[in-house]
Amino acid sequence: MLLDEPTLNIFFAIFLFAFGACIGSFLNVVAHRLPRDKSLIRPRSHCPSCSAPVPALGLIPVFGWFLVRMRCQNCGVKVSWVYPAVELLCAVGTVFLFFNTLSPAQFVGTLWPEAALGSQLGAMRFQPLIAVLTHLFLFYTAVPLTLIDLEHRILPDVITLGGTPIALFLGGANVHLGWQGAVVGAAVGSGVLFFVAKTYEIIRGREGLGFGDVKYMALIGAVVGWQGVLLVLGLASVLGSVVGIFLGLRKQAGLQTALPFGPFLAAAALVVSLWQPLILNFFFGDV
Numbered sequence: 536m537l538l539d540e541p542t543l544n545i546f547f548a549i550f551l552f553a554f555g556a557c558i559g560s561f562l563n564v565v566a567h568r569l570p571r572d573k574s575l576i577r578p579r580s581h582c583p584s585c586s587a588p589v590p591a592l593g594l595i596p597v598f599g600w601f602l603v604r605m606r607c608q609n610c611g612v613k614v615s616w617v618y619p620a621v622e623l624l625c626a627v628g629t630v631f632l633f634f635n636t637l638s639p640a641q642f643v644g645t646l647w648p649e650a651a652l653g654s655q656l657g658a659m660r661f662q663p664l665i666a667v668l669t670h671l672f673l674f675y676t677a678v679p680l681t682l683i684d685l686e687h688r689i690l691p692d693v694i695t696l697g698g699t700p701i702a703l704f705l706g707g708a709n710v711h712l713g714w715q716g717a718v719v720g721a722a723v724g725s726g727v728l729f730f731v732a733k734t735y736e737i738i739r740g741r742e743g744l745g746f747g748d749v750k751y752m753a754l755i756g757a758v759v760g761w762q763g764v765l766l767v768l769g770l771a772s773v774l775g776s777v778v779g780i781f782l783g784l785r786k787q788a789g790l791q792t793a794l795p796f797g798p799f800l801a802a803a804a805l806v807v808s809l810w811q812p813l814i815l816n817f818f819f820g821d822v
């Protein structure tokens with residue numbers, strides 16, 4: 536190895552933080568423009584109030600917002616703190632999801648087995664890499680879906696349906712799941728939620744769950760498998776109920792103003808993807 540391990544870790548952490556912040560910056564654009572049917576590439580970022588282009592300093596992820604002192608330099612309108620918060624979340628999340636799954640030394644060993652000591656060879660070699668890509672994929676789809684669902688109450692097909700083939704690929708490449716496991720997971724995920732949504736609609740006479748949620752569950756099921764996707768549904772329902780009751784009590788808004796379900800599915804999917812073996816062990820003992 537050219538570098539000792541602590542130095543390698545620091546390099547990786549800085550790179551992943553910067554990479555995650557840039558992804559976050561792009562996901563902000565996705566969350567803002569996708570529901571408005573605008574191009575993701577052109578024009579460059581501009582002030583929503585006066586349309587002045589954001590200066591180069593302001594485009595720097597996370598820090599740009601502080602550098603322009605939280606305001607548009609042209610008209611002085613306040614820039615929402617949500618943008619830097621999303622970038623920071625993506626930066627920290629990327630570092631966490633990577634280091635939680637594998638060490639930089641393992642990563643180097645996966646790509647260049649000759650370069651590292653004690654690297655695994657054979658079919659299992661790429662498994663940690665697949666796991667990290669799966670976590671990041673779930674995270675990077677969860678962020679714009681959550682932002683869009685909170686603001687517009689939709690989960691765009693471009694992300695849910697568009698992401699499902701990638702999810703099937705990642706699930707298929709996971710030896711614990713395989714191609715069949717990924718397909719069954721997608722079918723169970725969307726099937727169960729479709730059944731719940733239809734039943735609710737028939738009993739209550741109005742739509743309680745959007746079909747965006749049904750499509751999103753196919754994406755989630757493909758990477759966590761059928762047991763995982765049932766856990767996701769259970770966990771998301773519990774989270775949704777707790778938050779719903781909390782908001783209902785606080786605002787007296789009543790639960791009729793249905794909460795969007797997407798953000799809870801997103802959070803639950805990440806938790807299950809990261810800790811599924813632990814959760815299954817907790818409920819069902821050693822399996």
Ligand SMILES: [Zn+2]
Nearest residue numbers: 582585607610
């Ligand atoms: Zn402006």
